Every structure is written in C-alpha cells, then in structure tokens.
Amino acid sequence: MNDEREILNNVRTASSPSDLKITDIRFADIWGAPMQCILVKVYTNQGLVGYGEVRDFADKRYAALLKSRLIGENPCNVDRIFRKIKQFGGQSRQGGGVSGIEVALWDLAGKAYGVPVYQLLGGKFRDKVRLYCDTDVSGKPDGKKMGEALKARRDKGFTILKMDLGIDLLYDIPGTLNGPLGFLEELVAAGEKHEHMAGDMDTRLKAHAAKEVTCVEHCRTGIQITQKGMEWLENYVSEARSVVGYDIPLAVDHIGHVGLTECIKLGRMLEKYNIAWMEDALPWHYTDQYAILRRAVNVPIATGEDIYLKENFKPLLEAGGVSLIHPDVLTSGGILENKKIGDLAQEYGVGMVVHMAETPVACMAAVHSVAATENVLALEFHSNDIPWWEDLVKCPFKPIVDNGFIKVPDYPGLGIEELDDDVIKEHIDNDKIPGIWESTKEWDTTFAHDRLWS
Structure with missing residues (x-):
C-alpha cells in the first residue's frame, strides 16, 4: 500500500x-x-x-x-x-x-x-557537465594579474580556463597598433575597450552612439599589430601561463577587429603556450579565411556563437575551417538544434564547446542539451564573480556550480521550480x-x- x-x-x-x-x-x-x-x-x-x-x-x-x-x-x-x-x-x-x-x-x-529535458532528447551521455571558466580582470592590463585570476579559478575546481587576448589590451600602449589615423582613437572614445563587460549607463550609451565605428568588419579596419604590440601580447600570455601553469587548458577570446594576416601572426605566436583554442578570430561567415587560418597555425580554431541553425555550421565544417565549434543555445536555435549541431560536427571529427554568458535559465538549457550530446568538451561559465547569479532561480540542486562542474538534474523540465522575482527586481x-x-x-x-x- x-x-x-x-x-x-x-x-x-x-x-x-x-x-x-x-x-x-x-x-x-x-x-x-x-x-x-x-x-x-x-x-x-x-x-x-x-x-x-x-x-x-x-x-x-x-x-x-x-x-x-x-x-x-x-x-x-x-x-x-x-x-x-x-x-x-x-x-x-x-x-x-x-x-x-x-x-x-x-x-x-x-x-x-x-x-527532465535531456530524457526527451534521448537520454544523457554524462551525469555532470564540465565547465570552462571565462576570466576577467579590471584595471590596467597585466599578465601576472590575469594569471592570478586564472589560478583562483583553477583553485575553485575549474579544469579549463579562458581569458581575453586582443587588441583592446593595447589601446593605451603607444606604438603597439597601426591603423588609419584617428580610427583607433574613435574606438577608444566610443567605449569599445572592454565594451562587452560595460556596466555603467554612460559607457553603454557611448558604445551605442559609436555603433558605426564598432561595426566595421575585420577586413576593413586596416588595423595591424606592430612588432612591439606582438611582443607585449606574448609577454602577457607568458606571464599569465607562468602563474596558472601549463598543465591546464587555456583558451583565448576577443581578438579584436583585425584581418586574417594579423590573426595568423597572433596564432603563430601563441603556439608555444599550448592554447586550447583561439576563439572568434574572424567573422564566422568568412569560411575560406577560416580554412586558411586553421591550416596556417598550430592552435585550435573555434567559432560559432553567432551562428543560427545547423545548416549554417556546415560550410565551415566542410571547408575544414574549425577545430572546434562553439555555438550558443540562445542563438543556435535552442536545445534540440544545438544537439543536432553537435552531432553534425561529430561526423567531421570536430568537437564542440558551448558558449554561455547568461542567467541560470540559459545555463540549465545548455546543460540539458550538452548532457544529451555525445560530442561535447565543455560548457562555458561566465558568472563566477556574480554572487547573486544562482539566487535568480529556485531549484532543489544548489549549488548549481560545484567544483567546476554542474550535475545534470533529474527534475522535470529544466529543473528550475520558479524564478525569484525579488532578486530579479533588484537587477532590473x-x-x-x-x-x-x-x-x-x-x-x-x-x-x-x-x-x-x-
């Protein structure tokens, strides 16, 4: 009974x-x-x-x-x-x-x-999802400071790390960049420097007002990295690696709007530092350029967070333009489409890492999609320094992030019981x-x- x-x-x-x-x-x-x-x-x-x-x-x-x-x-x-x-x-x-x-x-x-959603997709390939942790530091760019931030992530249990490495680090260092006179100054004045993490309204408005400047595609900016600039970036990576160690995968992102030749120069410089992947170096739709870049450097090449639908990944895969695909569940088409994209890449021997810089809702959507996809290395986590991130949702499996992994929940749907309106109101x-x-x-x-x- x-x-x-x-x-x-x-x-x-x-x-x-x-x-x-x-x-x-x-x-x-x-x-x-x-x-x-x-x-x-x-x-x-x-x-x-x-x-x-x-x-x-x-x-x-x-x-x-x-x-x-x-x-x-x-x-x-x-x-x-x-x-x-x-x-x-x-x-x-x-x-x-x-x-x-x-x-x-x-x-x-x-x-x-x-x-749980993963069961509706055919079941799961893993009980927990490995996270790779993006890392930001404030203030003047400093390789040792970045290394310490990376090491702190490592000490928390994250087993793959990522940092920014691009021309925005060089904006305030004379002689490191070459470009049309006045153009770099416009970028800086527009708030392009670290714009992706801008939190104050003034910086956001500046960036919005300068959208015509910041939307110039890589091949038309005319920006080059000088020898001094390349040496500065190499020293930055070397210092970061010396602190965090060489035994943990370290990816780089936010290269900046520079053309193919600059990306090749940067990629070749990075080879000795065992970079896990070089992310979004070029606009994703430049298929031929990605194929050239991948063959020119011995650093894995990744892109995909801006690609919508499975069929738009196929040209890159067919051309051999990527070592890894990097979709975002909230752009790719959602949970099922993201799984289909991972399955497609597997047919070409290309692995998948998944972009995620959103709330626990998108995070758990990605967790279910990743759990149901065989061809996955890791899922991004970009909210390590936000103390209220997990508070946005009420769920029975907190902490959501535990020692660099997320356990795949067995609760119905995404596993989220409800959103916490009080926390949401604090961050409207x-x-x-x-x-x-x-x-x-x-x-x-x-x-x-x-x-x-x-």
Whole structure:
C-alpha cells in the first residue's frame, strides 16, 4: 500500500499534456548576470509555466513578435512549433527570440510529462557537465594579474580556463597598433575597450552612439599589430601561463577587429603556450579565411556563437575551417538544434564547446542539451564573480556550480521550480523596461503572411 501511495504521489495529475495550450508570454529585463539578459515566461491553460531566455544583448521583441503565432499552441509539440517560427530568427542576437522560446517549450514539455529535458532528447551521455571558466580582470592590463585570476579559478575546481587576448589590451600602449589615423582613437572614445563587460549607463550609451565605428568588419579596419604590440601580447600570455601553469587548458577570446594576416601572426605566436583554442578570430561567415587560418597555425580554431541553425555550421565544417565549434543555445536555435549541431560536427571529427554568458535559465538549457550530446568538451561559465547569479532561480540542486562542474538534474523540465522575482527586481535593466512580467497584450494579434513560397 505504501508503495502504491508513493507512486501516486509522483503522478502529475494536474497536467494533461494533450490538452496543454499556451496562453501568454511575458518578459523581465535584467542587467549584470553577467550581461544584459531577458528572461521569458510562457504561461499555459493548466498553470504550468515554462522558462526561457533571449540571448544576451538582444531585444525581447525578437521573441514578442512570435506571441501571436504561439497562443493556443500545445507547447509539447516543440519540433513542429520550432519549424513554424524558425523563419523569424537570424544570426547572432537575432536568433535569440526563436531560441529562447524553444527553451521554454522544452521546459513546459518536461514539466507536463514529469521528466527532465535531456530524457526527451534521448537520454544523457554524462551525469555532470564540465565547465570552462571565462576570466576577467579590471584595471590596467597585466599578465601576472590575469594569471592570478586564472589560478583562483583553477583553485575553485575549474579544469579549463579562458581569458581575453586582443587588441583592446593595447589601446593605451603607444606604438603597439597601426591603423588609419584617428580610427583607433574613435574606438577608444566610443567605449569599445572592454565594451562587452560595460556596466555603467554612460559607457553603454557611448558604445551605442559609436555603433558605426564598432561595426566595421575585420577586413576593413586596416588595423595591424606592430612588432612591439606582438611582443607585449606574448609577454602577457607568458606571464599569465607562468602563474596558472601549463598543465591546464587555456583558451583565448576577443581578438579584436583585425584581418586574417594579423590573426595568423597572433596564432603563430601563441603556439608555444599550448592554447586550447583561439576563439572568434574572424567573422564566422568568412569560411575560406577560416580554412586558411586553421591550416596556417598550430592552435585550435573555434567559432560559432553567432551562428543560427545547423545548416549554417556546415560550410565551415566542410571547408575544414574549425577545430572546434562553439555555438550558443540562445542563438543556435535552442536545445534540440544545438544537439543536432553537435552531432553534425561529430561526423567531421570536430568537437564542440558551448558558449554561455547568461542567467541560470540559459545555463540549465545548455546543460540539458550538452548532457544529451555525445560530442561535447565543455560548457562555458561566465558568472563566477556574480554572487547573486544562482539566487535568480529556485531549484532543489544548489549549488548549481560545484567544483567546476554542474550535475545534470533529474527534475522535470529544466529543473528550475520558479524564478525569484525579488532578486530579479533588484537587477532590473531600467533602460529596457520599468517592471517585470508586464502585459504583452499588444503582441497578441500581430499578423503577417508567413508562408515563404507563392
């Protein structure tokens, strides 16, 4: 009798998956987790709520425009809905709306059926997910200081590390960069230096005002690294390595907007420092240049966080342009599409590391996708220095990050019971929205002719 009662206690009698319908979608914009992040709530007719997230530094309208196409849909039909809405996504942050909604649909499907998302994807290949930890330091660039920061990450249990290494480190050092007169000064004045981590509103506004300057593609900037600059960067890496050691993988990111020849020079310099991978050195769509770069240097080459959908990874893989692919679940198309991308790369003998610089919602979406994908080395963690990061969610498996790994949860959906509105309110991005979970009724009935053929 006790066994029967225990079984009945685990049955979700409140959920009838076949009759589940989406009734509303709402958002909360926050800042500093570690970037500007947009949380998503998808409501249903049975009281179940699914959590998703729009890609960092995107806009909730990428997801809001999907609302009229989702109201009344059964969220458990994830693949069918994804095929219906994927035409409204695009590369980089434009993929954030479709991908974020896809995450919420999987969360709802898992909750409706009472199983973790990874189980709906075919099961898991691992019980815990290895993290690689991104590392930032404030103040004047200093290799030994970076090494100490990396060592602190290592001491916390992280087994793969990453640091920035690019031309922004050289902006204040005369004679290290060569470029069109006045252009570098514009970049600095615009707040391009460390713009990706800018937290104060003045810096963000400067960067926004200078978007025409900072959106020049690598091949058209005319920026070169001088011999002095290359020696400075090499010393920076050497000092960092001397502190953190050579026995732990160390990747580099944020190279800066320089062309192919500069990337080759930098890559060859890095060879002696056993770099795990050189990330996003060029725009992802320069397939031929990536193929040249990979063959010119003995450092693994990675890109992919700005690529939307599996088919857009294929040219790079076919050309032999990457050693590793590096998708972000909130751009690639979501949880299932990210798994498909990893499976595709495996066919070419190319491994996968997964980008993640968002809240615990996106993190757990990535964890389930990574758990269900064989071809994965590690998942990024970018919030080591944010004490309230885990407080954003209520879940039964805290700490989420433990000694450099995340245990794959066996709870329904993403494993997140609910979001903590009090913590969210403390970190609202007032530049975006005055409150949280406000009405999105204006998006209920928007219409367009969605068919892509005549």
